[in-house]
Amino acid sequence: xxxxxFDLDDDHTYQAWRERKLATAPxxxxxxxxxxxxxxxxxxxxxRAVLDRCRRANMAIYRSQIGALEGTDIVRACGxxxxxxxxxxxxxxxxxxxxxxxxxxxxxHTPYVPYTDRPIHWHTDGYYNxxxxxxxxxxxxxxxxxxxxxxxxLMDHEMAxxxxxxxNPEFVRALxxxxxxxxxxxxVDGEELRPDRTGPVFMVTAAGTLHMRYTMRKRNVxxxxxxxxxAAVAWLEALLKxxxxxxxxxxxxxxxxxxSNNVLHDRTGFDDAPDPASKRLLYRARxxxxxxxx
Numbered sequence: 001x002x003x004x005x006f007d008l009d010d011d012h013t014y015q016a017w018r019e020r021k022l023a024t025a026p027x028x029x030x031x032x033x034x035x036x037x038x039x040x041x042x043x044x045x046x047x048r049a050v051l052d053r054c055r056r057a058n059m060a061i062y063r064s065q066i067g068a069l070e071g072t073d074i075v076r077a078c079g080x081x082x083x084x085x086x087x088x089x090x091x092x093x094x095x096x097x098x099x100x101x102x103x104x105x106x107x108x109h110t111p112y113v114p115y116t117d118r119p120i121h122w123h124t125d126g127y128y129n130x131x132x133x134x135x136x137x138x139x140x141x142x143x144x145x146x147x148x149x150x151x152x153x154l155m156d157h158e159m160a161x162x163x164x165x166x167x168n169p170e171f172v173r174a175l176x177x178x179x180x181x182x183x184x185x186x187x188v189d190g191e192e193l194r195p196d197r198t199g200p201v202f203m204v205t206a207a208g209t210l211h212m213r214y215t216m217r218k219r220n221v222x223x224x225x226x227x228x229x230x231a232a233v234a235w236l237e238a239l240l241k242x243x244x245x246x247x248x249x250x251x252x253x254x255x256x257x258x259x260s261n262n263v264l265h266d267r268t269g270f271d272d273a274p275d276p277a278s279k280r281l282l283y284r285a286r287x288x289x290x291x292x293x294x
Contacts, residue, residue, distance in 0.1 A: 004206045006161070008169050008176075018162055024056045025159065029248045032154075035063045039257055047081060050259060054082075054294045057156045059260035061250060068143050068254040072098035075141050075257075075285045082259065083292030086188060087285060088135050091193065101140075101282040103272055114284075117146070119215035119269040122240045124157065124262050125286050128183040128220075131199050133172035138262045139288040142252035146280040151251040151268030156263050157212035159246045161202060163239065166231070172232060173234035175201035178227060179211070183220040189288065209290060214264065216240065240264065252282065261290055 003010055005017030026032050032053050032207045036046040046062075053060035066074070075098050079085070086099035094100060105117045113120050125137030131260055135166060140152075165172050174180065180201050189233065215221050223233055240247070256276040273278050 002208070004204065004208055006163075006208075006210050008173055008201070014165070018166075020133075021158065021162060024270070025246065025247070026053070026057050026077065026154075026248070029061075029250055032057060032059060032248060032250075033063055036062045036064050038066055039064050040074055041135075042078075042081055053084070053293070054259065054261065054291050055203040057263075058158060058294065059154060059258060059263050061252070061256045064255040066255045068257050070097055070143050070281070072100070072145060072283055075139055075283045077248065078138050078257065078259065079137075079285055080106065081286065082137075082248065084137050084139065084285070084287040084289050085259055086288040088129070088133070088288060090126070090286060097285070098134070099284040099286075101284050102279055117270050117272060117280075119151075120155070120235075120267040122266045123217065124212050124264055126262070127198055127213040127215050128186070128194060130197065131203070132164075133286065133288060134193075134203075134213070135212060135262050135286040136205075136290040137210075137260065139259050139285040139287070140252065140285045141257040142254060143281040144278060145251060145253055146192050146270035149251075149277075150254075150270045150280055151249055152258070153240075153247055153249050153266045154258070154260075154263055155240065155244070155247045155265070157214075157261075158210055160212070160236065160239065161210060163244075163246070164178055164235065167235065168232075170228055171235055172202060174226060174229035174232045175236075176203075177224065177226075177229065179223070181218065183215075184222060205290075207290070209261075210263065216266075225255040259291065261294060274294070 003013040005014045034049045050060045089097040177273045185196045
């Protein structure tokens, strides 16, 4: 019989997984950082080091030597080395499905916060997608940081699960309900771009891995009005707003990148440089794949 640490009725497997998870979890941001030459062509040692961080924390930050080089091929080439091929062709992305995240004031982009300088609350990417088209990996690459601000907070979703289950397993059970959260439909100029979508917060994939769908943006989600579920949502919000040692904060610099299994993250607001050629620019790739080997 197959066992799973994410089965609330299998405490033995959970306790063994929990012990390993806590023993190998990073204790500081520095433990997540890997120095590399070029994300497009990782050496065997560089690849191994990035994968080690992803196995321990579902994420790694690479610090490359390519500086402010532009080109979405950087992201795609990096992702392919970790089995990431199936890109999410989301609205606002470039033709190759990689998104250029920079402040844009045109009608297509202005309704969406990632294209502004405003802060973005805690979330996982693609939480509004169909359940069979979820984003299981996220890759960010920084060409130019903002003049001030634009920092990311990061938390391994498996660690959030662990801390919640230790506090109250019924919170986890509530967030696994298929009707836990409803994402309201997206309508632009009278056209429905996406219908209402209902689903769980914590999902166990067919491969047995844990996936999380979440947003703290209250106008973007309707929670099922169950007392235990609402208590779980409040607990999670308090965790993410608190000072957990499992939350790491970083501001990506030119040539830096984040590769992850779509962990929880946010972004502070920022001030751009006055020169348009020096504006903040990050490339974002969302994948329906999970990082190979994690």
